[in-house]
Amino acid sequence: MSHRLSQLMEPQSIALIGASTNAGRIGGMPLELLQHFGYKGAVYPINPKYEEVFGNKCYPDIESLPAAPDLVVLAIAAADVTSMLKRCHAKGAGAAIVYASGFAEAGDEGAKLQEELRAFGEESGMLIAGPNCMGFANLNLNAFTAFASVFKAVPPQTEKGRVGIVTQSGNVCSAVFALIRRLGIPVSHFINTGNESNLEFSEYVQYLAQDPETSCVVSYVEQLRDGGRFIDAALEMAKEKKPLIIFKAGETEKGSEAVRSHTSALAGNLTLYKAAFEQLNVIRATDFAQMADLAYLSGFRNRKGGRRIGIVTISGALGAILADKMLGATLDVPTFSDELQRELGAGIPDYGMVSNPVDVTGNIVNSPEFVRTVFTALGTSPELDAVVVYAPGYLLDRMADEMAEASRKYGRLFVAIDTGSSKCREQLEAAGVPLFTDIGRFSQAFAPYSLWLDRQPGVARWAALRKQITAAPAKDLDDPLMNEFDTKRLLEGFGLVSVTEKFAPDAEHAVAAAEQIGYPVVLKILSADIAHKTEVGGVKLNIGDAGALRKACAEISESVTRLAPKARIDGFLVQAMATKGIAELIVGTTQDPIFGPSLTVGLGGVLTEIYKDASHRLLPIDSSMAREMLMELKSWPLLDGFRGRPKADVEAASKALTSLSSAGLAHRSQLQEIEINPLQVFAAGSGASALDALAIPTTLET
Amino acid sequence: MSHRLSQLMEPQSIALIGASTNAGRIGGMPLELLQHFGYKGAVYPINPKYEEVFGNKCYPDIESLPAAPDLVVLAIAAADVTSMLKRCHAKGAGAAIVYASGFAEAGDEGAKLQEELRAFGEESGMLIAGPNCMGFANLNLNAFTAFASVFKAVPPQTEKGRVGIVTQSGNVCSAVFALIRRLGIPVSHFINTGNESNLEFSEYVQYLAQDPETSCVVSYVEQLRDGGRFIDAALEMAKEKKPLIIFKAGETEKGSEAVRSHTSALAGNLTLYKAAFEQLNVIRATDFAQMADLAYLSGFRNRKGGRRIGIVTISGALGAILADKMLGATLDVPTFSDELQRELGAGIPDYGMVSNPVDVTGNIVNSPEFVRTVFTALGTSPELDAVVVYAPGYLLDRMADEMAEASRKYGRLFVAIDTGSSKCREQLEAAGVPLFTDIGRFSQAFAPYSLWLDRQPGVARWAALRKQITAAPAKDLDDPLMNEFDTKRLLEGFGLVSVTEKFAPDAEHAVAAAEQIGYPVVLKILSADIAHKTEVGGVKLNIGDAGALRKACAEISESVTRLAPKARIDGFLVQAMATKGIAELIVGTTQDPIFGPSLTVGLGGVLTEIYKDASHRLLPIDSSMAREMLMELKSWPLLDGFRGRPKADVEAASKALTSLSSAGLAHRSQLQEIEINPLQVFAAGSGASALDALAIPTTLET
Structure with missing residues (x-):
C-alpha cells in the first residue's frame, strides 16, 4: 500500500531515541514489545549509556545508525524534541512519533514549543505524529511503538487484524483496545494521535480507509482540527463500506470544559457534529463496550440489512x-x-x-x-x-x-x-x-x-452531489455588506421568492411604491448596518394609507437617527403586508469553523427555541434533503396538516432551502451567515416567501 | 416473619402434584432441585405411578399425605387445576403454585378457567400463585418450587440471599437471576408471578419489603393489576430504604401490543407509569444488566450519596x-x-x-x-x-x-x-x-x-401527605353532571380563582350581567351536555355593547339548537373578557384506571401537544410539588422570564393546581376528569384564573 503515511504506519525499521533497558519505562516498553511479538524489521535503540537493549545493538546517537530508519520514536523531553527531529531528518528518517507532553496542553510555553515543532514538520515534510501521545501499533506487522502495557494483558492475536483504533486520548485507546481484544476481535492498528501538531485525526482515517486489511475504524475524538478533511475521510470510509465509529467527547458543557482543559482542544458545536455524523454516515458511539460490539458487527458487513x-x-x-x-x-x-x-x-x-x-x-x-x-x-x-x-x-x-x-x-x-x-x-x-x-x-x-x-445509499448520493456542486468556484460580491433589499435580490438570483417589495429613497417614493403594491403595507428602514431593525424602531406594520405611510417614514427616521446614529441609511423598504401562512420558518446558512458551509432550519418563534427544534445539514443539499430536514423537525406535523389544519407548501419551502444552500455555498468566502426569518410558508400550492433576510459578511464575524 | 404470604414464601412442607422421576420434566425438576440443594422441610411427591421420587416417598394422591402440606405445587393441566385445588384445600394446604398455561392468556375458554380459579381462591382464602408461571424459589430456605434449569447453571450461593426477584415473565426471571448470580450477588427470592389470578405483583413486593433478609427488589412488569396496592408497596419499600427496581415492558405501542397478546395484560399508559415511578422513588430499569448492577449497588446502601x-x-x-x-x-x-x-x-x-x-x-x-x-x-x-x-x-x-x-x-x-x-x-x-x-x-x-x-426525603414527605389527605372521605355531589358555571363554583370551594362571570337565564339577564361586569364580555352557552362549546357555535368573544350582546345570544341559541338539538340548555354564561396573561396552561385531574387520581399540567396550545410537554403526578400534591410540576415542563422558561419577558405568577398557578388536586381527590368516585383549559396565568403578583372548566362524571366515561 502506497500512501503518504506508509512510512509511519508500516515502518521497515524503527529507531527509539531515549532507549531504556527497563520495560517498565517509556523508553523500554516499546523495545520489549517489538522483541516479544517478533517484529521483523530493524530495531535501533539509541542511548549512549547502553551497548544492547532487548536483544538489539544500541547506538549512542542517531548519526551512528548504519542506515536511515523509516521511523524514529522520541522518548525525550519536550524541550529537546524539535532539535532532535532536525538531526533525524538530516539522517534521512521519514517519520517520527513524539511521546513528550508539555506542548499545547501545558500553557503558553508549551504552545510555543508545539508551534516550532509544527513549523519544522511543515517545512521539512517529515511525518510527525503526536506530540503528547502514547504511540502506535501496527499489529499485522508487530510494529509496536506505543508505551502501553495493554498489549500483553489481552489474549494474543492469531488472525490478521481488521479493526483500526484511532483516538485522541491514550487512555481511551488502551481501554477500547482491551475491550475489542477481549471479544476476540483482531486489531490492525492502535493509533493515539495526541496533540496532532502535524498529522491529524482525519488523515489517519483516510489511511485506514485505503488499508485493505482494515474493515472498520473505531475512534475517540475531542476535537476535529480539519473538518474538510474529515468530510473527505468519512466519505472515503463510506465508499469502501467500512463503518467509521466515533465516540465524541464534550457532549455537555461540563464535558466539553473538561476536554478543553485537558488537551487544549475545543469540543465544538455538538449539535452540528451530530448532524454531520448522521449525514456522513458516521456511527456516533457513546460507550466503549458499544464501540467493541460495533467492531464485532462490522465483521459481518457482507450481510444485507437495514432498518426494518x-x-x-x-x-x-x-x-x-x-x-x-x-x-x-x-x-x-x-x-x-x-x-x-x-x-x-x-x-x-x-x-x-x-x-x-x-x-x-x-x-x-x-x-x-x-x-x-x-x-x-x-x-x-x-x-x-x-x-x-x-x-x-x-x-x-x-x-x-x-x-x-x-x-x-x-x-x-x-x-x-x-x-x-x-x-x-x-x-x-x-x-x-x-x-x-x-x-x-x-x-x-x-x-x-x-x-x-x-x-x-443516502451518503453515496450526497457524495456525488457534493462533488458536482463544490466544483463550482465561490463567487465574488462587490460589497458583502448588504442591506435587506440587496440581500433579497441576491437570493432571488438563486431562486428564492420574497414578499413583494420596493426600494424607496424617501417618503414620497415610498408612497408611490405603496400605491403600486397596494395597501396595507409594511415599512422598514433600509441599512446594511442595522441587523435588528425592530430594536431601533425601524419597522412599522399594517400601514393603511398614504397619510399613515408619510407619518411612519417620519417616525422611523427619527427613531433610527436617535437609536442608531452611526448607521449608514440607504432609504426605506416598502413591502406588501403578508397574509398569514401555515407556518413561519427560520432558515439560515452558517460557515461553521469546523465543517464549513451548513444550513439550519427551524420553526420560528420563542417555543421552538425553548424546545430546541431545528434541523441541520452540511451543504450542499438538494430538494429531497431539504424535505427530509423539514420532516425531521418535531414540529413537522404543523406543516403536514396537524388535526385537520391545511397542509403547508412543503415543496416551496424545500425550494427556498435549496436556494439558500446554493447562495451560502457560492458566497462562502464572503458571507458568514445568511438568514431568512421568517420564511412564510403558505398552504400547499400557494408558495413560500421570505419576509426578511439578513447577510453577515465574514469580515464582520465576531 | 409473619405475613399473609408466609405459607407460600416460607413453606415448611411442599407437595408436588404430577411428580415425575425425570429431572428434565416440570414435575421432576423442582423435586430434583429440592434434593440437590438440601431443602430441610418435608417433600411429598404425588403421583400414583411412583413409590419414590428423588429420595422422597411418593404418594398416590393428596388425600394420602401423612399431614397437610404448607404448599402444593400443581404440575397438571389447566382443566384439572381448580378441582384439584379444592381437594388440596380440603386436606388443609394453605398455599398453591399453579404452573399450567391455558388460562387467560389463551382466549375465552382459558379466561373462564381462570375466573373459576380466582373465585375459588377468593372464597376459600387459599393463597394461589400463578397460573401460567414458572414457580418460585426461596434460596435462603432452599425451597425450590420452580421448573427452571438456571439454578444449577450459575455459581452456587454461599452467602445469605438479599435480592428479591419478582417478574411477570418466567424467561425474564431466569435471565435476570443468572446475571445477578454471575455478579456474585446472593438472591433471596425467585418469584415468577404468571397470570396473577389471585396474588398479584404488589403483594409479593409488600412481602419482600417486610422480609428482613431482602435489601432490594428487582422486577419485571407488563401490567400492574392493583395500582393502589402498588403505591402502598412502593412506599413500604421506600420506608425501609430498599430500592424497588422495575423494568416495565410496553414502552412503545408495538412493545405494548406484544405484551398484550402475550399475557393478556394491558401495558397501560406509560407516561403516567413513568411519573408514578419517579414520584414513588421506584427505579425504572431498561436493561437486565442494569438491573443486576443496581442490585449490586443496593448492597452498599448504608453509604450516603446523592445527585452532586x-x-x-x-x-x-x-x-x-x-x-x-x-x-x-x-x-x-x-x-x-x-x-x-x-x-x-x-x-x-x-x-x-x-x-x-x-x-x-x-x-x-x-x-x-x-x-x-x-x-x-x-x-x-x-x-x-x-x-x-x-x-x-x-x-x-x-x-x-x-x-x-x-x-x-x-x-x-x-x-x-x-x-x-x-x-x-x-x-x-x-x-x-x-x-x-x-x-x-x-x-x-x-x-x-x-x-x-x-x-x-421527597417520597417520605409525599407518603405523609397522602396519609393525611386520603384519610378524608370522598364527597358526594347531588348531580355530578355539571355545566361550566357549576363546575367553577365547585372548584371555587377548593380555592380556585375563576374569571369574573355571571349566570344569565336569557338575553336580558345577560345584558344586565354584562353591565355589572363591564364590557367587553364573552358569552357562552351553558349546558352540562356540551363539552366542546366552540364546536357548536356556543362561544362569542369580545362583545362590546348591549346590542351586540343580544345579537350574540340569538346567534348562539340558533346555532346550538341546530347543532346540539338534544342538549339540555341551562342558559348563558357572561364572562369578563380576559386580558392576555404570560401563559395559558391546561390542567386536569383524571381517575387513572391503574393508579387512581392523578393530575396533569401542560402549556396550552397546539405546539405543546406536538412537543408532548406535560407533567404528571399522583394525587395528592401540595404547593411545592405543584411548583416542581411547573418547573419540570420544558416550557418552564416561558413562566420564568425567558429572554427578558415578565415572570408569571407561579405561586398563583401552583395554588390552582393544588385546588384542583383537592377537588379531584374529594370527588374521585363521581368525577372521572376535571379540566381547566385554559388557566390564564398573569404576571407575578397578578394571579391566575380559570377561563373555562369541564367536569366529566364517572358514569359518562367511555
Missing part, C-alpha cells in the same frame, strides 16, 4: 422488550402482512404470536421443520431487512442449524441473542450470524449498525 | 466522558469552590484539573499522601454527595488504600471504575466501595441509584 427488523423469540416478554428497544432506537418493527403471518402461523401454538415480534414459544424446538419454515420466510420476505432471534441456551442451539442455513442461503443479516449458555457460537459466526449475550449491548450496537446499513 | 457527583480520574478524556454521562443522566457535576480547588491543586501537576472532574494525572500514583489529601477533601466537602474514581488497573490499586480509608471514615459513597485488571476489588468492596469494570454499565446503574438516594 423481524424479531423471533421463544418468549412474549422478550419480544416486547426487543420491540421496545428497536423502536426506541428509531428502527422499524413492521407488522407482517396477513400472507406472511399465515405462513408463520402454521406451526406456532395458539398462545404464540406471528405479527412481529414472532413468538414461536418454547414448544417448537422439537420441530426443526417448522423452524426452517420460519427462517426461510423471514430470510426471503421483502417486508423486512434483518432478523433478530432471541432464545436462551439450549433453545438457541436447537435452532442453530436452521438459522445458519438461512443466513448462508439468503445473505440477509440474522443476529442471535442468548442470555443462557448455548454452544453454537462458532457455528453461527461461521455462517455470518453474530451472537450477543446481553440484550442491552445487543441493542446499543445493532441499532446504529442497522441505521448505518440503511443510510449507505 | 465529584469525579476523580487519571485521564482528562475519561473525566470528560464521565461528566457527560453524569450530566446526561440529570446528575450534577458541580464546579468546586476556589477553596476546594486550592486544596486539591496542591499536589496536581499543571496539566491536571481540579475544578471537577479532577484529573490527578498518572503521575500522582507515587504520592499516597496526596491521594489521601484528595479523598479526604472529597469525602468531607459539603459541595458534593458522592465520589466516582476512574483509574485503570495498577493505578487504581495504588489508590485503593486511601479510597477504602476515606470510605470507612466519612460514610460517603465512593465508587471505583477500572477498565483494566486491578486487584483491589475485595478490599474496596469490604470498605463499602463498589467497583465497576465498564463505564457504560457504571453510568446506567449509578445515575438512577444516585437519584434514588436523592429522592428519599
Whole structure:
C-alpha cells in the first residue's frame, strides 16, 4: 500500500531515541514489545549509556545508525524534541512519533514549543505524529511503538487484524483496545494521535480507509482540527463500506470544559457534529463496550440489512422488550402482512404470536421443520431487512442449524441473542450470524449498525452531489455588506421568492411604491448596518394609507437617527403586508469553523427555541434533503396538516432551502451567515416567501 | 416473619402434584432441585405411578399425605387445576403454585378457567400463585418450587440471599437471576408471578419489603393489576430504604401490543407509569444488566450519596466522558469552590484539573499522601454527595488504600471504575466501595441509584401527605353532571380563582350581567351536555355593547339548537373578557384506571401537544410539588422570564393546581376528569384564573 503515511504506519525499521533497558519505562516498553511479538524489521535503540537493549545493538546517537530508519520514536523531553527531529531528518528518517507532553496542553510555553515543532514538520515534510501521545501499533506487522502495557494483558492475536483504533486520548485507546481484544476481535492498528501538531485525526482515517486489511475504524475524538478533511475521510470510509465509529467527547458543557482543559482542544458545536455524523454516515458511539460490539458487527458487513427488523423469540416478554428497544432506537418493527403471518402461523401454538415480534414459544424446538419454515420466510420476505432471534441456551442451539442455513442461503443479516449458555457460537459466526449475550449491548450496537446499513445509499448520493456542486468556484460580491433589499435580490438570483417589495429613497417614493403594491403595507428602514431593525424602531406594520405611510417614514427616521446614529441609511423598504401562512420558518446558512458551509432550519418563534427544534445539514443539499430536514423537525406535523389544519407548501419551502444552500455555498468566502426569518410558508400550492433576510459578511464575524 | 404470604414464601412442607422421576420434566425438576440443594422441610411427591421420587416417598394422591402440606405445587393441566385445588384445600394446604398455561392468556375458554380459579381462591382464602408461571424459589430456605434449569447453571450461593426477584415473565426471571448470580450477588427470592389470578405483583413486593433478609427488589412488569396496592408497596419499600427496581415492558405501542397478546395484560399508559415511578422513588430499569448492577449497588446502601457527583480520574478524556454521562443522566457535576480547588491543586501537576472532574494525572500514583489529601477533601466537602474514581488497573490499586480509608471514615459513597485488571476489588468492596469494570454499565446503574438516594426525603414527605389527605372521605355531589358555571363554583370551594362571570337565564339577564361586569364580555352557552362549546357555535368573544350582546345570544341559541338539538340548555354564561396573561396552561385531574387520581399540567396550545410537554403526578400534591410540576415542563422558561419577558405568577398557578388536586381527590368516585383549559396565568403578583372548566362524571366515561 502506497500512501503518504506508509512510512509511519508500516515502518521497515524503527529507531527509539531515549532507549531504556527497563520495560517498565517509556523508553523500554516499546523495545520489549517489538522483541516479544517478533517484529521483523530493524530495531535501533539509541542511548549512549547502553551497548544492547532487548536483544538489539544500541547506538549512542542517531548519526551512528548504519542506515536511515523509516521511523524514529522520541522518548525525550519536550524541550529537546524539535532539535532532535532536525538531526533525524538530516539522517534521512521519514517519520517520527513524539511521546513528550508539555506542548499545547501545558500553557503558553508549551504552545510555543508545539508551534516550532509544527513549523519544522511543515517545512521539512517529515511525518510527525503526536506530540503528547502514547504511540502506535501496527499489529499485522508487530510494529509496536506505543508505551502501553495493554498489549500483553489481552489474549494474543492469531488472525490478521481488521479493526483500526484511532483516538485522541491514550487512555481511551488502551481501554477500547482491551475491550475489542477481549471479544476476540483482531486489531490492525492502535493509533493515539495526541496533540496532532502535524498529522491529524482525519488523515489517519483516510489511511485506514485505503488499508485493505482494515474493515472498520473505531475512534475517540475531542476535537476535529480539519473538518474538510474529515468530510473527505468519512466519505472515503463510506465508499469502501467500512463503518467509521466515533465516540465524541464534550457532549455537555461540563464535558466539553473538561476536554478543553485537558488537551487544549475545543469540543465544538455538538449539535452540528451530530448532524454531520448522521449525514456522513458516521456511527456516533457513546460507550466503549458499544464501540467493541460495533467492531464485532462490522465483521459481518457482507450481510444485507437495514432498518426494518423481524424479531423471533421463544418468549412474549422478550419480544416486547426487543420491540421496545428497536423502536426506541428509531428502527422499524413492521407488522407482517396477513400472507406472511399465515405462513408463520402454521406451526406456532395458539398462545404464540406471528405479527412481529414472532413468538414461536418454547414448544417448537422439537420441530426443526417448522423452524426452517420460519427462517426461510423471514430470510426471503421483502417486508423486512434483518432478523433478530432471541432464545436462551439450549433453545438457541436447537435452532442453530436452521438459522445458519438461512443466513448462508439468503445473505440477509440474522443476529442471535442468548442470555443462557448455548454452544453454537462458532457455528453461527461461521455462517455470518453474530451472537450477543446481553440484550442491552445487543441493542446499543445493532441499532446504529442497522441505521448505518440503511443510510449507505443516502451518503453515496450526497457524495456525488457534493462533488458536482463544490466544483463550482465561490463567487465574488462587490460589497458583502448588504442591506435587506440587496440581500433579497441576491437570493432571488438563486431562486428564492420574497414578499413583494420596493426600494424607496424617501417618503414620497415610498408612497408611490405603496400605491403600486397596494395597501396595507409594511415599512422598514433600509441599512446594511442595522441587523435588528425592530430594536431601533425601524419597522412599522399594517400601514393603511398614504397619510399613515408619510407619518411612519417620519417616525422611523427619527427613531433610527436617535437609536442608531452611526448607521449608514440607504432609504426605506416598502413591502406588501403578508397574509398569514401555515407556518413561519427560520432558515439560515452558517460557515461553521469546523465543517464549513451548513444550513439550519427551524420553526420560528420563542417555543421552538425553548424546545430546541431545528434541523441541520452540511451543504450542499438538494430538494429531497431539504424535505427530509423539514420532516425531521418535531414540529413537522404543523406543516403536514396537524388535526385537520391545511397542509403547508412543503415543496416551496424545500425550494427556498435549496436556494439558500446554493447562495451560502457560492458566497462562502464572503458571507458568514445568511438568514431568512421568517420564511412564510403558505398552504400547499400557494408558495413560500421570505419576509426578511439578513447577510453577515465574514469580515464582520465576531 | 409473619405475613399473609408466609405459607407460600416460607413453606415448611411442599407437595408436588404430577411428580415425575425425570429431572428434565416440570414435575421432576423442582423435586430434583429440592434434593440437590438440601431443602430441610418435608417433600411429598404425588403421583400414583411412583413409590419414590428423588429420595422422597411418593404418594398416590393428596388425600394420602401423612399431614397437610404448607404448599402444593400443581404440575397438571389447566382443566384439572381448580378441582384439584379444592381437594388440596380440603386436606388443609394453605398455599398453591399453579404452573399450567391455558388460562387467560389463551382466549375465552382459558379466561373462564381462570375466573373459576380466582373465585375459588377468593372464597376459600387459599393463597394461589400463578397460573401460567414458572414457580418460585426461596434460596435462603432452599425451597425450590420452580421448573427452571438456571439454578444449577450459575455459581452456587454461599452467602445469605438479599435480592428479591419478582417478574411477570418466567424467561425474564431466569435471565435476570443468572446475571445477578454471575455478579456474585446472593438472591433471596425467585418469584415468577404468571397470570396473577389471585396474588398479584404488589403483594409479593409488600412481602419482600417486610422480609428482613431482602435489601432490594428487582422486577419485571407488563401490567400492574392493583395500582393502589402498588403505591402502598412502593412506599413500604421506600420506608425501609430498599430500592424497588422495575423494568416495565410496553414502552412503545408495538412493545405494548406484544405484551398484550402475550399475557393478556394491558401495558397501560406509560407516561403516567413513568411519573408514578419517579414520584414513588421506584427505579425504572431498561436493561437486565442494569438491573443486576443496581442490585449490586443496593448492597452498599448504608453509604450516603446523592445527585452532586465529584469525579476523580487519571485521564482528562475519561473525566470528560464521565461528566457527560453524569450530566446526561440529570446528575450534577458541580464546579468546586476556589477553596476546594486550592486544596486539591496542591499536589496536581499543571496539566491536571481540579475544578471537577479532577484529573490527578498518572503521575500522582507515587504520592499516597496526596491521594489521601484528595479523598479526604472529597469525602468531607459539603459541595458534593458522592465520589466516582476512574483509574485503570495498577493505578487504581495504588489508590485503593486511601479510597477504602476515606470510605470507612466519612460514610460517603465512593465508587471505583477500572477498565483494566486491578486487584483491589475485595478490599474496596469490604470498605463499602463498589467497583465497576465498564463505564457504560457504571453510568446506567449509578445515575438512577444516585437519584434514588436523592429522592428519599421527597417520597417520605409525599407518603405523609397522602396519609393525611386520603384519610378524608370522598364527597358526594347531588348531580355530578355539571355545566361550566357549576363546575367553577365547585372548584371555587377548593380555592380556585375563576374569571369574573355571571349566570344569565336569557338575553336580558345577560345584558344586565354584562353591565355589572363591564364590557367587553364573552358569552357562552351553558349546558352540562356540551363539552366542546366552540364546536357548536356556543362561544362569542369580545362583545362590546348591549346590542351586540343580544345579537350574540340569538346567534348562539340558533346555532346550538341546530347543532346540539338534544342538549339540555341551562342558559348563558357572561364572562369578563380576559386580558392576555404570560401563559395559558391546561390542567386536569383524571381517575387513572391503574393508579387512581392523578393530575396533569401542560402549556396550552397546539405546539405543546406536538412537543408532548406535560407533567404528571399522583394525587395528592401540595404547593411545592405543584411548583416542581411547573418547573419540570420544558416550557418552564416561558413562566420564568425567558429572554427578558415578565415572570408569571407561579405561586398563583401552583395554588390552582393544588385546588384542583383537592377537588379531584374529594370527588374521585363521581368525577372521572376535571379540566381547566385554559388557566390564564398573569404576571407575578397578578394571579391566575380559570377561563373555562369541564367536569366529566364517572358514569359518562367511555
